[in-house]
Amino acid sequence: MRYHREAVVERALGVLDVYGLADLTMRRLGTELGVQPSALYHHFATKQLLLAAVADEILARGPHGPRPEHWDDRVALVCTELRDAMLAYRDGADVVATSYSFGLGAAAPYDDLVAALADGGLDPALVPTAARTLLHFVFGHVTDEQTHLQASSAGAIDDDPWPSSDFAAGLGIVLDGIRLANRSGIEKHTP
Incomplete structure (x- = not known):
């Protein structure tokens, strides 16, 4: 199944909140989404870019x-x-x-x-x-x-x-x- 960038960020936020930053890996995120970790690199070239999108989403959802x-x-x-x-x-x-x-x-x-x-x-x-x-x-x-x-x-x-x-x-x-x-x-x- 293909996921949109927003869905990947949404799931990453969920993993972050449940498991913490240390366990927010591309492997865990791929498992959560039911895809190979390499599929995530289609949306984010590096884990740091994924975390930047997560950070921006945390701020966007704030008051x-x-x-x-x-x-x-x-x-x-x-x-x-x-x-x-x-x-x-x-x-x-x-x-x-x-x-x-x-x-x-x-x-x-x-x-x-x-x-x-x-x-x-x-x-x-x-x-x-x-x-x-x-x-x-x-x-x-x-x-x-x-x-x-x-x-x-x-x-x-x-x-x-x-x-x-x-x-x-x-x-x-x-x-x-x-x-x-x-x-x-x-x-x-x-x-």
Whole structure:
């Protein structure tokens, strides 16, 4: 049976959510779809390109509310929506962060952050670094949350899931730093 690209991504999301990133292999995905793994390469030349499509789908399925007018409210919403999208899938942070880092996908949050920061009148030299810093905070925070939850659920650590998150407080600290850097004229070096 032939599958469309969307069906392959859909099944890959299911495998990711049930088994995790380590077990999302072309072989397992082929077995799930009832095809040889080589048939999947018709749609995705590499596993990394498949994961990029999965990352983009995780983001597309995440929440997308109306954008506030003020730049820092927009930034907070983009970061919160990114967090919620990644938390919705097992190992979602690893998939999205890796795809972004490889430059293969998951670029929409960065683009949204750059637009919000630029609209806020931030120094253009600061905008790319500020956007990446925000992404690094969100990726790291969600990875920490997911790792703790999965380890706790699997009995790998003797700890209950955390009752609450300090995500909003940490995001506020990062935003305060961006405001301060912009007011102080601190130049950030971009790669």
